[in-house]
Amino acid sequence: MRLAILLLLLASLLRAQEVFLVQPYLQLGDAPKAAAVDRLDLLWQTEDRDAAWRVEVKAGGRWKPLPPAFRRLDAPPLPPHRIYRATLKDLPPGARVPYRVKRDGAVVFEAQAQVRKPDAHRMVVFGDAADGSREQAALAQAVAGAHPDAVLLVGDLVYGMGLASEYRQRFFPIYNGGSRPLMAQVPFLGLPGNHDVPFRRAPDAAAYFAYWSLPLNGPALEPGGPNAAPVVAGVHDAMVAAAGPAFPRMASYSFDYGRVHWTVLDSNVYTDWTSPVLRAWLEADLKAAKAATWRIVALHHPLFQSSRSHMDDQWMRPISPVLEKYGVDLVLAGHVHNYQRTAPLRFTPTKVGPRGRPVEGTFTVDEAFDGKTITRAKGVVHIVTGAGGAELYDRWQTDVRASWQPWTRAFVSDRHSFTVLDVDGRELRLRQLDAEGRELDALTLTK
Ligand SMILES: [Fe+2]
Incomplete structure (x- = not known):
C-alpha cells in the first residue's frame, strides 16, 4: 500500500516535471489591499508550445474555471519560453482554497492556496x-x-546577476521544487537587491520584473527615467517586453x-x-x-x-x-x-x-x-x-x-x-x- 502511494507520488512528480519548466507558484499579484473577497496570481512556465491551459478553483463544492494568459521571454541563454499567469478570484480571506491546472483537458497540477489572512x-x-x-x-x-x-x-533573490537562467537553476528548484512546493501553497513576495537589476551584458538579467507578480502601486516610474532600473536598449528588450506593466514600476x-x-x-x-x-x-x-x-x-x-x-x-x-x-x-x-x-x-x-x-x-x-x-x-x-x-x-x-x-x-x-x-x-x-x-x-x- 505504502509502495503504491510512493509510486503514485513519483509518477505525479515526473508528470509535473515534463509538463512544466517551472511548476505553478503563487504571487500576491496586483492586489495591495485585502478585500471582502481576495485574489492571488498563479504563474507557471512552459516551453514555447501551444496547449489548452485552464486553471480551476474550488468554490462551493464546484470547480470554477479561470482563463490564463501568457507572455514569452526570448532572452538567451534559455530557449524562448512562456510565462503563464491566471488570477485566482473571489477567494474567501484566510481560507486554504484548492486549485488545479489542466492542460488539454487533463489535470497536471493540484495544490491548495493560502489566501491572505484577516488578522493573526x-x-x-x-x-x-x-x-x-x-x-x-x-x-x-x-x-x-x-x-x-x-x-x-x-x-538579492538570485545570484550572481538575477538572470532568468539562474532562476531556473538556483531559485525555482529550491523554493518551488519537490512534491509539496512551498511556492504553490503560499504567496512569495520579493524586492530587487543589487544582484537583481539589469546587468549591462546579460539579456536575461532583471528576471524579477518578468517572473514575479506584485502590486503595481509604487511610484509611477518611466522606463529610462529617473529612479527606474536602468535597462540598455538592444540588450534588455526581451525582458522588458516579458515584464509588461511590471517594468519598471514593480520595483x-x-x-x-x-x-x-x-x-x-x-x-x-x-x-x-x-x-x-x-x-x-x-x-x-x-x-x-x-x-x-x-x-x-x-x-x-x-x-x-x-x-x-x-x-x-x-x-x-x-x-x-x-x-x-x-x-x-x-x-x-x-x-x-x-x-x-x-x-x-x-x-x-x-x-x-x-x-x-x-x-x-x-x-x-x-x-x-x-x-x-x-x-x-x-x-x-x-x-x-x-x-x-x-x-x-x-x-x-x-x-x-x-x-x-x-x-x-x-x-x-x-x-x-x-x-x-x-x-x-x-x-x-x-x-x-x-x-x-x-x-x-x-x-x-x-x-
Ligand atoms: Fe546585496
Missing part, C-alpha cells in the same frame, strides 16, 4: 538567498517547516497583510529617496496606512547595521525621519549577509554626502526596551536578515561585541538564518531561526 498570521522574511549553496537548500526546507502564510524576500510597492501595512522600497543606487517624487510617494503611502496596527518597511540596503562589510552603504538613512514621523515599527533589510537587530532608535541626519560615504547624524536610542518585559518601543527597530543562503559576512563579529555599533542589540553571523514574524492583533513576535530550528534571537513588540 505568520510571515517569514529573509534575503540574499539563491546562490545554489547547501545552506540555501537547508534553510528553504526549514522555512517550509515553519509553515508560513506568506514569505517575503528582501532582495517598489506596498501591501496589507492582516493588520500590517508593508511598504516595500527599491533601495538600489539608481534610486534617490530624497527626490521629491519618491519622497512624496513614501509619505503618502505611510500616511494612508494610519489605520493599520503595524507598519513595516522592507528594502535591500539597511539603514543601520554593524557589519564591517558594506559599512558605508548608508544612503537609505535620510528616510529615517519620515519612517519615525509615521510610526513605522520595523525595518527589514538584507544586503549584509548575517542577522542583526538594533534597539528602537530615531535618527536625524546632519551630513549626507555622496553614495558609498557614511551618512552622519544624531541618534536617540530607547535603552529601556528589551523586547521581553518592556515591549513598547520608542523608535524604529532595524533588522538585517541577509543570512538566507549566500556566504556569511564577518563571522568573527558575532562574539566581539566591541565591534558592534552602540545601538546594535543582536548580531549573529556564524550561521544562516531566517526571520519569523507572528502578528496577532496588537502583538508582534519576531524570532530568528537557523536551519535546525534553533532560536537565535526573539523579541516581542506590543501596542
Whole structure:
C-alpha cells in the first residue's frame, strides 16, 4: 500500500516535471489591499508550445474555471519560453482554497492556496538567498517547516546577476521544487537587491520584473527615467517586453497583510529617496496606512547595521525621519549577509554626502526596551536578515561585541538564518531561526 502511494507520488512528480519548466507558484499579484473577497496570481512556465491551459478553483463544492494568459521571454541563454499567469478570484480571506491546472483537458497540477489572512498570521522574511549553496537548500526546507502564510524576500533573490537562467537553476528548484512546493501553497513576495537589476551584458538579467507578480502601486516610474532600473536598449528588450506593466514600476510597492501595512522600497543606487517624487510617494503611502496596527518597511540596503562589510552603504538613512514621523515599527533589510537587530532608535541626519560615504547624524536610542518585559518601543527597530543562503559576512563579529555599533542589540553571523514574524492583533513576535530550528534571537513588540 505504502509502495503504491510512493509510486503514485513519483509518477505525479515526473508528470509535473515534463509538463512544466517551472511548476505553478503563487504571487500576491496586483492586489495591495485585502478585500471582502481576495485574489492571488498563479504563474507557471512552459516551453514555447501551444496547449489548452485552464486553471480551476474550488468554490462551493464546484470547480470554477479561470482563463490564463501568457507572455514569452526570448532572452538567451534559455530557449524562448512562456510565462503563464491566471488570477485566482473571489477567494474567501484566510481560507486554504484548492486549485488545479489542466492542460488539454487533463489535470497536471493540484495544490491548495493560502489566501491572505484577516488578522493573526505568520510571515517569514529573509534575503540574499539563491546562490545554489547547501545552506540555501537547508534553510528553504526549514522555512517550509515553519509553515508560513506568506514569505517575503528582501532582495538579492538570485545570484550572481538575477538572470532568468539562474532562476531556473538556483531559485525555482529550491523554493518551488519537490512534491509539496512551498511556492504553490503560499504567496512569495520579493524586492530587487543589487544582484537583481539589469546587468549591462546579460539579456536575461532583471528576471524579477518578468517572473514575479506584485502590486503595481509604487511610484509611477518611466522606463529610462529617473529612479527606474536602468535597462540598455538592444540588450534588455526581451525582458522588458516579458515584464509588461511590471517594468519598471514593480520595483517598489506596498501591501496589507492582516493588520500590517508593508511598504516595500527599491533601495538600489539608481534610486534617490530624497527626490521629491519618491519622497512624496513614501509619505503618502505611510500616511494612508494610519489605520493599520503595524507598519513595516522592507528594502535591500539597511539603514543601520554593524557589519564591517558594506559599512558605508548608508544612503537609505535620510528616510529615517519620515519612517519615525509615521510610526513605522520595523525595518527589514538584507544586503549584509548575517542577522542583526538594533534597539528602537530615531535618527536625524546632519551630513549626507555622496553614495558609498557614511551618512552622519544624531541618534536617540530607547535603552529601556528589551523586547521581553518592556515591549513598547520608542523608535524604529532595524533588522538585517541577509543570512538566507549566500556566504556569511564577518563571522568573527558575532562574539566581539566591541565591534558592534552602540545601538546594535543582536548580531549573529556564524550561521544562516531566517526571520519569523507572528502578528496577532496588537502583538508582534519576531524570532530568528537557523536551519535546525534553533532560536537565535526573539523579541516581542506590543501596542
Ligand atoms: Fe546585496
